[in-house]
Structure formats: C-alpha cells, structure tokens
Amino acid sequence: MRIAFFLIIFGLSDIVSYAQKDSTKIKIKTPKYYFNTTVLFDYYTKPEVTLDTLSRAGKKLKSYYIQQSLLAFSVPFYTTEKRHTDSTISNFTTFFTGTFFSFRPNFGGIADNHVLTKNGLGVRFIYNNGKKLIFFADISPFITKDRGYDETQIFRMASTFLVSYSISEKLNFRFGLTKSFLLGNRYYLPFVGFRVGAINKINLSVQFPRIVSLNIPIGKKIQISAYTKPQGGLFTISNKDTLYAKFLNNNKILYLGRYEFLTGLRIDFKPLKWLSLYASAGQTTKNFLALYSLHFNQDRKFEYGYFYRHFPDNSFFLNFGVTCFFGKTKSYYNMNQMYESINLNNTIGVGDNNTQIYQPTPDANPKKIKKYKADNKEVADLINSFDY
C-alpha cells in the first residue's frame, strides 16, 4: 500500500502502465505538466537569546534558541489546456502539496523541551490565461501539536488567493488575500506585490506579507539575493510546565506564537537539472514570542489575545536547504506567462512556511552561441539518423 502511494506521488505510475502496454503498439508519451514534482528540505537555526524575567512565563522559560526543519513536496497531478480563437493557450494545473514541519524552541528554563510540529496536506491551483493574468489559490490545512501530547492536536487552515497581472516581462503585479499564521497569530491579510525586472535578470520583488528581495542571477545556475522576510508560526504547546497558572483545568493546552524578520543574504546554486541548493545567513530583527490561553481565546474569530509577550534581542541566523525536481516537463521556451506561473509558485512556497524555491527558467532571448563543443552522441538526439 505504501509503495503504491509513493509510486503515485512521484509520478512513477506511468512506468507501471508502460510495462503493461501492448508490446506491438508504440505509445508516444509526451510530458503531462509544465511543473516539476518538487521535494524541499529546509533547516533553520538561531542562537540562544535571553527572555524577560518580569513575567511568570518569562521567569520559567529563561532563554531560548530555535531549531526548525521542514520537509515539503508539491506534485502536479492534473493539467488541462485550451487553445483560444486568437491562438493563445490557457492552462490550469492542480497540485497536491504536503508539509512536515518540526520546530524546537529550546527553552533554557525547561528540562524536557518541546517539539512542536505542523503537518499538513493541501491543494494548489494555478490558472494561466495565456496572456497577462494568472489566478492562484493555495489551500493548506494542517495539524499542529506538541509531540508526545496528543491532547494538544489542533486543526488549522492557511490559504492564499492571488491574481497576478503582467504588464510586461519586466513588470508584474500581484494582489490577493491570505489567511496566515506566519506572524505568530491568526491573521487575514491582503497580499500586495510587484516585481520590477525580468525573472531571469536582476529584479526587485516586493511581495507583502511574504518577502522583499533583490535578486541577482549570476549565469544560469547561481543567484544571490538580499532579502527580508517574516518567519514563524502559531503552534500548540502543552502547559505541563504551568506557564499559565490561571484556570489550570481549562488551560492544559496553550498556543505559542512566534515570528522574526530575517534580513540577510541567500545564495542559490542549481548544479543539476533536478537539484538546487541554497544557504542563507543574516540577522533576525523584530523577534516576537507570545503565549495565548486556549480557554481565553476559544470564542475569538480573528486575532488571539496573549497572556505573555516578549520581543527577544536580535540575533544571527543560519538557513540552508535542498530542493529536488522530478519528472520531465512540457517545453515552455519563450512563454513568459509560464515563467510567471513558475515564479509565482516558487515564491509563495509550499504551505504556510514562507520558503522560496530557486528554479531559473530558460532565457527568453538567448544570445547566439557561435562556438560550441559537443560530441556525436549528444547531437545524435537532435539529428534524424537518416538525414545524412
């Protein structure tokens, strides 16, 4: 059962059907999707900072340092295309997404520390009208819990709805709405973004509330970015350490909200068609840590009210990750709207974790290559064997 699940996930079901086909008939198989199946691993850490000693919770927690890891995947599973009377092609792609997130807030005052998890499966839709508009929807339900304390398990739903409008390949706007827990609380925020500069050239991208970045590609495999972005989440944590002493029977579970703004440099390197690596370092600013009472907030529909809040000092951070791309995609040379769709998909990242993926698209106006060294085998693919 598990093997079958993974075969479906990674698009290997084709191999099975291929093996079962009629041996006398040749079936020409072209790629089905414009997007790769993507698997991402991300790790983030920041060093220990002291917390306040004024409040009861602060005195108990004393200090904290963060370690977090994320495993995320995105699998396109349905694409449909329509050719319009003006010969443009619109396409619609549906993705199956998943995130497995583990967050360790290592508090200095607690002996047996917590591991807060956030795991979810979701869907994503991208409709590209083939001209200037792209409609994007991401629905990411997830379950957050304090590992080892099953009663802390809570279901949440993050989502993003966007419209992307490209005036030209050098100017793009994005508008929409997002329900996010990224800022350590439950927020319904407008999404407002723009990008100045072509995707594969130096560009400035401002995507509120996700990321502001200046991207500088160096060749076709490396990109350096200066960026600032929020990172965090809203988790559930067991009150076993009596961080909140009031109404103890009703407060066995607490919410922990946390975010920080990461400002730093990131270098992306894509050595292989199927592999991309990145490393990033810088300073965290506007650090925020809060605890919310579940009992107190049970009837709240929007933002939660805290009983403990602290703004820890700025500190250094380190972040690195690996992205693997699977499967052959349909060709999309010179299809600017597909470049925009891929960029949009990678900028938003999977789930509510604000992790970006680097995937350079083919150069829209490549320069003529006059001299190129190749051997017979490589060129053989492109030359019909009966031509010469």
Place this chain on the structure above:
Amino acid sequence: MKLFRVIIIIFLCALSFRFSAQNQKIESMRVAFINDKLKLTPQEAQVFWPIYNEYLDKMKAIRREKKKLYLQSDINSNETADDFINKKVQLEQTEMQYIKDYSIKFKKAIGNIKTALLFKSEEEFKQELLKVLKSDKND
C-alpha cells in the same frame, strides 16, 4: 563499502550534470537560431511559442521512442524483425502526421512564409550543429 557508494553517486551526479548542461545548451542554441531566422513580432511570438513547444515535445518523444527501438530491439527471428519494422513504420507515420498537423497550426499562427522558414531553419540548425562537430574534429 560506504565510500564506494559515495564515489558512485558523485560520479553519476557529475555525469548527469554534464549531459543536462549540454542538452540545455543545445536547446537554447535552437531557440536562439529560430528566433533569429523567423524574426517574429511580439504578437506572433505570443501565439507561436506555445504551439512550437507542444510540437517540440512531441518530436522529442518520437525521437526517444526511435532511439529506444534502435537500441533495445533484438532482431533474431522473423517475428522480432516484423515487430521492429511495424514499430518503425508506426513511428515514421506518427512523425509525419505531427508535421502535417502542426504545419496547419503554424500557418494559422505566423503565416505560410514564416512556417516554411521555420521548417527550413530547423534543417539549417542541424547543419550548423554538424558543422560545429566537423570543425571540432578538424581542430
């Protein structure tokens, strides 16, 4: 044993890196070559490239099947020979059908002259690649 595995993985990665980089270079040469020959207007480019990409995917798939047929066929009896010939004919017919179908789509998108120029430039591109090969051999 572990070290051996690591060496194998590094070797495969390096090999795959080399081939994927080479193929990407050839593809971007092809795009540059066609761009240069056709001189499409922005409106023409908008409708031409999606159709051409579709055509390219189908032709690539045919090439892959042909390669598979030539490399994997073991012709050692009348039946296997017959099977090989049938598959070969099927592939050639499918390829021809694609060219027919897409020439209609190209004509609609960019007109007769540029469609003819496209097919001509595809052949010229192959010639260019062969020239590069020959000049490399002579160097």
